[in-house]
Amino acid sequence: METVLPPGAAELLGRARRVVVFTGAGISAESGVPTFRDDLTGLWARFDAEQLATPEAFFADPELVWGWYEWRRARVRRAQPNAGHLAVAAIEDLIPGTVVITQNVDDLHERAGSRAPVHLHGSLFAPRCVTESAHPADFPTTTGEEVADDEGGRIAPPRCVRCGALVRPGVVWFGEALPGAALTAAVEAASACDVLLTIGTSGLVYPAAEIPHIAAHSGATVMQINPQPTPLDEISAVNLRGSAAQILPTLVRAAWEFAGKP
Numbered sequence: 001m002e003t004v005l006p007p008g009a010a011e012l013l014g015r016a017r018r019v020v021v022f023t024g025a026g027i028s029a030e031s032g033v034p035t036f037r038d039d040l041t042g043l044w045a046r047f048d049a050e051q052l053a054t055p056e057a058f059f060a061d062p063e064l065v066w067g068w069y070e071w072r073r074a075r076v077r078r079a080q081p082n083a084g085h086l087a088v089a090a091i092e093d094l095i096p097g098t099v100v101i102t103q104n105v106d107d108l109h110e111r112a113g114s115r116a117p118v119h120l121h122g123s124l125f126a127p128r129c130v131t132e133s134a135h136p137a138d139f140p141t142t143t144g145e146e147v148a149d150d151e152g153g154r155i156a157p158p159r160c161v162r163c164g165a166l167v168r169p170g171v172v173w174f175g176e177a178l179p180g181a182a183l184t185a186a187v188e189a190a191s192a193c194d195v196l197l198t199i200g201t202s203g204l205v206y207p208a209a210e211i212p213h214i215a216a217h218s219g220a221t222v223m224q225i226n227p228q229p230t231p232l233d234e235i236s237a238v239n240l241r242g243s244a245a246q247i248l249p250t251l252v253r254a255a256w257e258f259a260g261k262p
């Protein structure tokens, strides 16, 4: 199906000097990495993400929670960036200084060529010692166990090679603070941009969801791509209802043409 852009959408992006791209799980959905709402199949079907993605869950049952992350990490490794991720990297080529802020813990922006996406919620690929905030280089990033496609299982987390404590996923769990440097970078970029493009996020997970609001309050134009209504509809001047992999390439191509760089 051909994507028809509303008048002015491509011009807004093509004319922008400072752009923030703010992404959520929806941009990775078409790479086969499910959003939280679709993420709990098989062994995980009887849980809510809110029950597994917490420090309490990890310390109560480390093998269950580590197994879930190994399963998610294995699935991300098998996935490829989609046309949406590639179009985000093309915005960075068109408008230097574009800041990509993601809530995703996958690495698909990096693999699509984005330079330095800000990971507000950490990464599946940076496990760390429960007793230390840094990630010493000598941690294993996987237990080495191959996780089957559609099943997962309990897997004991590795032990820190320095102190013997448990290694935990390097992601931000419900109830935990966001990494300070990432949050500061995100707030600064959102306060200073003239266009913020929000893609594939429900806008329900705080404080990350404040980022588009900060941009709007600072006078930026918010553009949204999402197949479903979200609370960000209210602040979005341009609302493109559809999938990221379909709409984003059309939008970015038109913005390049507008900027005279086809």
Ligand SMILES: NC(=O)c1ccc[n+]([C@@H]2O[C@H](COP(=O)([O-])OP(=O)(O)OC[C@H]3O[C@@H](n4cnc5c(N)ncnc54)[C@H](O)[C@@H]3O)[C@@H](O)[C@H]2O)c1
Binding pocket: 023, 024, 025, 026, 027, 028, 029, 030, 033, 034, 035, 036, 037, 039, 103, 104, 105, 106, 121, 199, 200, 201, 202, 203, 204, 205, 225, 226, 227, 228, 230, 242, 243, 244, 245
């Ligand atoms: N890929 C990942 O890294 C991943 C996957 C699952 C969950 N999470 C975590 O889930 C939390 C939830 O917040 P969230 O807002 O990122 O996700 P969310 O699951 O709350 O919302 C996903 C949004 O994406 C939209 N969507 C679905 N398919 C889409 C598509 N093809 N194109 C565009 N949009 C689409 C949905 O309508 C929804 O609004 C975050 O903290 C994030 O860390 C990350």
Ligand SMILES: [Zn+2]
Binding pocket: 129, 130, 131, 132, 160, 161, 162, 163, 164, 165
């Ligand atoms: Zn340690």
